[in-house]
Amino acid sequence: xxxxxxxxxTDELADLCERLGRSEFVAVDTEFMRENTYYPLLCLVQxxxxxxxxxIDPLADxxxxxxxxxxxxxxxxxxxxxxxxxxxxxxxxxxxxxxPHPIFDTQVAMMAVSQNEQIGYANLVESWLGKTIDKGxxxxxxxxxxxxxxxxEYAIGDVTYLAKIFPRxxxxxxxxxxxxxxxxxxxxxxxxxxxxNDLELAWHRIRPPSRSAVVLGRLKALxxxxxxxxxxxxxxxxxxxxxxxxADLASQPPKKQDDLAxxxxxxxxxxxxxxxxxxxRVLRDAGPLPSDEMPDKPKRGAPLGKEGxxxxxxxxxxxxxRAREIDVAARLLTRSDELEALAAGVRKxxxxxxxxxxxxxxxxLDLVEGKLAFAVENGRLKMTHIDDxxxxxxxxxxx
Numbered sequence: 001x002x003x004x005x006x007x008x009x010t011d012e013l014a015d016l017c018e019r020l021g022r023s024e025f026v027a028v029d030t031e032f033m034r035e036n037t038y039y040p041l042l043c044l045v046q047x048x049x050x051x052x053x054x055x056i057d058p059l060a061d062x063x064x065x066x067x068x069x070x071x072x073x074x075x076x077x078x079x080x081x082x083x084x085x086x087x088x089x090x091x092x093x094x095x096x097x098x099x100p101h102p103i104f105d106t107q108v109a110m111m112a113v114s115q116n117e118q119i120g121y122a123n124l125v126e127s128w129l130g131k132t133i134d135k136g137x138x139x140x141x142x143x144x145x146x147x148x149x150x151x152x153e154y155a156i157g158d159v160t161y162l163a164k165i166f167p168r169x170x171x172x173x174x175x176x177x178x179x180x181x182x183x184x185x186x187x188x189x190x191x192x193x194x195x196x197n198d199l200e201l202a203w204h205r206i207r208p209p210s211r212s213a214v215v216l217g218r219l220k221a222l223x224x225x226x227x228x229x230x231x232x233x234x235x236x237x238x239x240x241x242x243x244x245x246x247a248d249l250a251s252q253p254p255k256k257q258d259d260l261a262x263x264x265x266x267x268x269x270x271x272x273x274x275x276x277x278x279x280x281r282v283l284r285d286a287g288p289l290p291s292d293e294m295p296d297k298p299k300r301g302a303p304l305g306k307e308g309x310x311x312x313x314x315x316x317x318x319x320x321x322r323a324r325e326i327d328v329a330a331r332l333l334t335r336s337d338e339l340e341a342l343a344a345g346v347r348k349x350x351x352x353x354x355x356x357x358x359x360x361x362x363x364x365l366d367l368v369e370g371k372l373a374f375a376v377e378n379g380r381l382k383m384t385h386i387d388d389x390x391x392x393x394x395x396x397x398x399x
Contacts, residue, residue, distance in 0.1 A: 001158055004054035006152055010064040016047070016054055017067040023049040025079040028072065028100070030088045031142040031155055038230045038237070040091050043142035047071075050157040055156050059145065065095070073098040081166045082157075083107050083121050085189065093195040102192045106162065107171055111329035112178040119121055121158065128165045133157065172371070181332070181355055199224040199274035206243045208295065209251040213288040216295075221251035221286035222279075229275065241265060241274075253283045302354070312336075312343040315364055322360050333360045342368060 007013050022027045032045040045056040045068060058065055062157050071393055082088055082102040084107040093099050110119050122133045137154035165238060173179040188194070205224035208216060228238040241249075245265030254260055257280050262270040270276035316339055323330040334351040342349060342364060351361040363383060366372040375384045 001048070001050065001163070002052040003156060003160070004052065006147065007054050008060035008063060010062070010067070013056055013063065013065070014067040016052075016056075017071045019052070019074050020047060020049060021071055021078060022079055023051075024051060024073070025081050025104070025163075025166060027053075027159040027166065028085070028088060029082070029155070029158040029162070032087070032091060033141070033143050035238075036235065038234050039094055040087070042091050044147070044155055046155050046224045047157040048156070048163050048260070050163050051157050053160045055152050057147070058202075059143070064094070066368065067097050072100045073106055076102065081106065081162060084118075085126065085160055086194075087232050090195045091187065093192060097192070099192050099195065100192045101190045103169075103186055103188065104166070105189055106165060106169060108189065108287045109173060109182055111332040112181050113169070113172050113176060114327060115323055115329055117329040117331045124165065125161045128168060129161060131161070133161075154295055178328075185332075197227070199227050202227045206247055208377045209247045211292065211295070213291070215250050215316055216289035216293075218283060218286045219247065219287055220255060220293075221282050222246050222250055225278070229278075237351075249279075249283070254280070256280075308343050311368060312340045313342060314367060314374075315339040317381075318364060318367055318383065319360065321383065322363065326359065328359075334364075 004012075004016065007016060025066065026043075027046075027048050030042060031046075032040040032042050034040040042058045045058060045065075047054060047068070048054070056065075056068060057063065069092065071078065072092055079102050081104045082100075083105065085103070085105050089099050106124060107119060110116050110124065116123075119127075122135065125131050125133055130138045135155060137148075140151055142151070173182075190210045200220070203216070203220040206219060206223060208215070208219060210357055224248065226237050226240045229240045233240075242265050245263065248265075249263065254263065255278050256368075258271045260266055260276050260279070263266045263270070270279070270293070316336060317337065319330050319333060323333065333351075333356055338351050342351065349361075350356060351364065353361070363372055367383075371386050373386060375382055375383050
């Protein structure tokens, strides 16, 4: 594989992207800093296929990332391969308003061929290639220039290894006929709605202090205001105020600006500075949350009852057994809350649809309906359908 020197000009980038645009796939990774800014600061982009790889410096003077962004978001003929790519996709969305498509995430794909639910990149490389990654450069300051050779070598390694692993992983998926299982998961990863920063929905990330429409209305207004303040100052939202402080203000709003000095989590300066004035204005103007935006009442485990809880535990045991049997991550099949809903009598569930029903849901439903039992054979748990079990002999019955 050819490794290019660090790309710092638009012409070099355009030439690279023109070649990669004729590939079947391109492996992608990014290095960024987000500790001190609202939006992640993109510091390096690594791309490659089975023939060549390069690191691109987005902070280089005069470089235009348009050829790269067009390759990632407009070229539908090239599959974009990431590992745990959520944050990488977010950065591309922030730059373009679009997400890479079509997309493939090796961390997600590993759930279909192993019991690993969130395998790290280093472990992925170790298991597939037998190589150990030098993690020394992982937590360096990627925004500082010039980058060292060690940093660049480490960064490019992320896509050179990925370009070698992807074809092998894809081959295994095809052999096991599980590739179709991942379609919905990959579409979800590429859905722009996951990355859109809607101010009207910012309050959803905060634990509500109450179900009062008045309190939730203030919470919504405060959350949107905090996002705007953080964007304007280009600092993390937590630097404006923490979630806990915001929730306290929504629940117990101060009557006058001087009272902000008494709020835990705010400095004394808020009692007479401009940001304090803007905060008080938001609280004053906030109305109750409209009825159609009120959150659903939380589902509690109590309605399951003792027997239902036992059934849910059996379903979770069944899930562990099935995941082990077919060597797949349990989380890809279903989640605990879904199993509890199944035990409580809910039948409109993803686990009872499509391939999940064929692989696990049918047996889960049979267990709930008393058609499936557990047995021990050679020291291992297995499932037995009641209708398929052989009746006991007279001697066994007599015993």
